[in-house]
Amino acid sequence: xxxxxxxxxxxxxxxxxxxxxxxxxxxxxxxxxxxxxxxxxxxxxxxxxxxxxxxxxxxxxxxxxxxxxxxxxxxxxxxxxxxxxxxxxxxxxxxxxxxxxxxxxxxxxxxxxxxxxxxxxxxxxxxxxxxxxxxxxxxxxxxxxxxxxxxxxxxxxxxxxxxxxxxxxxxxxxxxxxxxxxxxxxxxxxxxxxxxxxxx
Numbered sequence: 001x002x003x004x005x006x007x008x009x010x011x012x013x014x015x016x017x018x019x020x021x022x023x024x025x026x027x028x029x030x031x032x033x034x035x036x037x038x039x040x041x042x043x044x045x046x047x048x049x050x051x052x053x054x055x056x057x058x059x060x061x062x063x064x065x066x067x068x069x070x071x072x073x074x075x076x077x078x079x080x081x082x083x084x085x086x087x088x089x090x091x092x093x094x095x096x097x098x099x100x101x102x103x104x105x106x107x108x109x110x111x112x113x114x115x116x117x118x119x120x121x122x123x124x125x126x127x128x129x130x131x132x133x134x135x136x137x138x139x140x141x142x143x144x145x146x147x148x149x150x151x152x153x154x155x156x157x158x159x160x161x162x163x164x165x166x167x168x169x170x171x172x173x174x175x176x177x178x179x180x181x182x183x184x185x186x187x188x189x190x191x192x193x194x195x196x197x198x199x200x
Contacts, residue, residue: 030069
């Protein structure tokens with residue numbers, strides 16, 4: 001088999017970690033006290049993960065990772081604004097990360113707030129970022145909530161791929177930006193290249 005590219009190797013590690021989480025056979029790596037000393041002087045995570053602030057989704061847990069393994073950027077709905085975009089750019093460029101994973105999830109409250117606004121309306125900036133996805137899938141079959149979330153993830157990937165700092169790295173193949181989708185009840189992450197988590 002050909003040698004894996006850097007981002008493919010990271011995807012493999014994330015899939016394996018998620019498979020352990022799904023099966024309940026977590027290793028809980030890099031969580032013992034010595035790890036704190038090991039990374040006190042600097043960090044070298046494997047990937048940046050952009051995901052929702054939802055309390056039911058924690059990247060370090062669902063990928064069976066530990067301290068210093070993932071650079072995580074969390075906002076409601078995994079919405080990328082100026083600061084979160086610059087956080088991704090900083091992580092990728094300064095830490096030389098080969099993978100940016102844009103991770104959404106089913107039952108996203110931020111998406112629901114835009115689809116079914118509370119009294120007074122949905123939060124202004126959240127609605128502005130999510131509404132284009134609502135418009136794109138309005139006539140699609142299937143679950144509107146899930147469709148909006150997945151299109152929003154794809155739009156986020158496209159926006160990051162064309163950012164001034166990331167575009168050259170993406171073109172050169174040094175960075176891969178991938179959308180993925182988390183299932184709350186099963187714990188599975190869908191969309192990572194390769195065999196499905198827990199398969200085999």
